[in-house]
Structures are given as structure tokens and as C-alpha cells.
Amino acid sequence: MDDIPLAVLFGLLIALLLISAFFSGSETALMTLNRYRLQTRARNGERPARYARRMLRRPDRLIGTILLGNTFSNNLAAAIVAMITTRMFTNSTAVLVTTALMTLVMLIVSEVTPKTLAALHPERVAMPASYVFWFLRLPLFPFVWAVNLVSNGMLRMVGVTPEDAAQHSLSSEELRTVVLEAGAMIPQRHQRMLLSILDLEKATVEDIMVPRNEIVGIDITDDREHIREAVIGSQHTRLPVFDGSIDHLKGVLHLRRAVKLAADDKLDTESLLALASEPYFVPEGTPLNQQLLNFQNQKRRVGFVVDEYGDIQGLITLEDILEEVVGEFTSDPATRIKNVYADPDGSYRVSGSVTVRSLNRNLNWRLPTKGPKTINGLVLEQLEALPQTGASVSIDGYTLEITDARANVIKSARIWPPTPGSKTRARAAA
Incomplete structure (x- = not known):
């Protein structure tokens, strides 16, 4: 090795420093990639994104490949530095000073700078690097497999498996943070709607129901003219039908079915009960997100909230839940300010x-x-x-x-x- 010119050694050193910088920056970039944005780009057919997503499914193998190349280049660079310093200097103090300076250069050029750049622009670094690692994975597989065999065995001793890394589920609070930090990428109105959807699981039907003393309905004990006026003049689409009080609920009347009979003065108690559908009851304490699904599954739009004794406490509609998400959209302004x-x-x-x-x-x-x-x-x-x-x-x-x-x-x-x-x-x- 003594016959290798210093210029060649310096050239090899520079090349190894750049190779080490590539491995260091690629590691940071691939590990800090936004996994959800990566999946979106992969679904759109971008090849580097598909490569990166496949490799990140087993990060132990990817890290093994990166560290194998990084360690090899760093060790070889250190050996060349030692050769250069011993050939240029005979004084031991000069050798130590030169080695310390070269260590500082390696730290800046091969570690801090590329990792900082990769952390600031992970996609710009990770996408081109994914091509390199995709083709390196085959020739380096035997070495990586041997290293991972030992390291994964040590991880399993502490209850960690490589397969755990593929799971990246987010809690509702983490999703809330993602929505809030999206900034201008999501319009403010859409942000409010998304946050409202996340809030549905925190609220129950009692939070938004119409209390029983405010429920408007049709009492079949009223005279015929009063019932007719209630059907024709109602601002609601559906009205509960009861006998004397809401505790004696008979059904729910869709006014579209009854308004023609009421206009022709042909609506009586028998026809009213015949047109009414069976009431749908909702247990108190039901979360709003669950009740939304229940309305969808049961093909219902109106439910009566009951307590543990079966007594009606209030009324909830599909519109009430939807307004929790999109805001008020009622056509009656008075209902918002009364x-x-x-x-x-x-x-x-x-x-x-x-x-x-x-x-x-x-x-x-x-x-x-x-x-x-x-x-x-x-x-x-x-x-x-x-x-x-x-x-x-x-x-x-x-x-x-x-x-x-x-x-x-x-x-x-x-x-x-x-x-x-x-x-x-x-x-x-x-």
C-alpha cells in the first residue's frame, strides 16, 4: 500500500466520505418519510415510492443494508486517513492532530450535514436513494440476513418483533393533530368538519337530543280539526303520534303521506295510526358516531332516546347528528336564535x-x-x-x-x- 500515490489516497478518501454521506442521509430520509404521503404516491404509480414502501415494511433489513454500507465506508475511510497521516507526518503529535481534524471533517461531511439535509427534505433524498437500495438488497442479502438474525433475536428477548414496525395506526387525538397541522392544505371549513367527525365519539345522544318537554307531535285525543291543522301547518317532515302523552307513543307519521288526506279533510284517528310507522328507540348514552351508523343500518331518520327504565327522555334525528359535522343547515332561522x-x-x-x-x-x-x-x-x-x-x-x-x-x-x-x-x-x- 506504500506505493499508492497520495493523490489516489485523497481521491479514495473523498469518494468514501461521499459514500458515507449518502448512506447517512438516506437512512435519515427513509426513516422520517411521511408514511401516508408515501402510500399516496405509491398508489399513484410512482416507482421510487413503491420501492421505498416495500423496503420500509421490513425496516430491520433496510437498516441492516444501510449500516453495512455506512460502516464499511467509514472504516475504510479511517484506514486511509491513518495511511495518509503516517506517510505525511512522523511526529506523533502531528499524527494525532491530523487524525482529530479528519475525524471532525468526517463528522461534518458524512454525518451532520447529510442527515440535516435529509431531515429537512426527506422525499428529495429518499426517492432517488430507494433505487440504489432496491438493487443493493440482493447482493448484500446474505450479509444483512446474518446480521439481522442476531439483532432480531436480541430484540425478541425484550418483546419486540420487526413486524411491529409495519403497523402505523393513529389514535383520534393524533388524527386531530394531523388535521390541525395540515394548515392551508385543508380549507378551514373542511378542517372544522373533520374535527367534528372526530368529536362525535365524545358526545352522546343526550347532548343534542330535543328534550321530551319540547317534542312536538300529534295527540290522537285532540279533536279532528286540531289534528288537521297540526299536519298542514307543521314545519317538520315527521311527527310523533301519541295518545295523551309522549309516554304512550304510537308511531311516527311522515307528513307527506298524510297532508293530502288532511287537505281533503279525510284524516281521522284510524287513518292517522295506519299511516304512522313503528317508533325507533335509542338507549341513552349511545355515542353519536355509533348512532349515525345505527340510523344508516336501520334505515331510520328519527329516534326516541330512552333511559334504563324505558321512559322517553327526548328525540334525536339524523339531521341533528349531521349538523354536528357540517353545521346548521336548517331552513328555519328562528330555530338557531330562539x-x-x-x-x-x-x-x-x-x-x-x-x-x-x-x-x-x-x-x-x-x-x-x-x-x-x-x-x-x-x-x-x-x-x-x-x-x-x-x-x-x-x-x-x-x-x-x-x-x-x-x-x-x-x-x-x-x-x-x-x-x-x-x-x-x-x-x-x-
């Missing part, structure tokens, strides 16, 4: 039947949603007594004053949301 009124002093007048979830959703508030579902229930839980007009409570910085209480029920209340810094001061004072 229960909440903003006053100039910054307070809000609300009905006691308004749900806490709807206030949080529409006004961007943070009232507690675990426990009572309505303002009436929330205030009663805090009071721990029968409501009286004029009584007030403070909940998480929100001040709620009862403005109308009748028959042990809060009919209306006034809410003052917290001002900036008020909650922080309250905690500090406590």
Missing part, C-alpha cells in the same frame, strides 16, 4: 333547556359538559336546592343568574362569560 340572545352588556339570555354543548359549540365557551346536559341541570347541580328567581352561581368563571324559575324548573337564565384574566385571578386568589 333560545339564546346577546345583550349589549356582554351577557346572554338563554332558555333553561339550552344544552351546554350547543353553547360551547356556538359561542366558543368552556362550560363543563360532564354531568348535566342543559343549563337547567347545570345550575341545579351547583345550587343543590330548588331554583329561585334571582339566585346566581359561578361555574368555571361563568356567572349564571336565574331570571325565571317556575314549577321547580329554570325557564330562563342570564350568563356572563369570563373576562380575559378573570379565571386566572380567581385561581390565584383561591
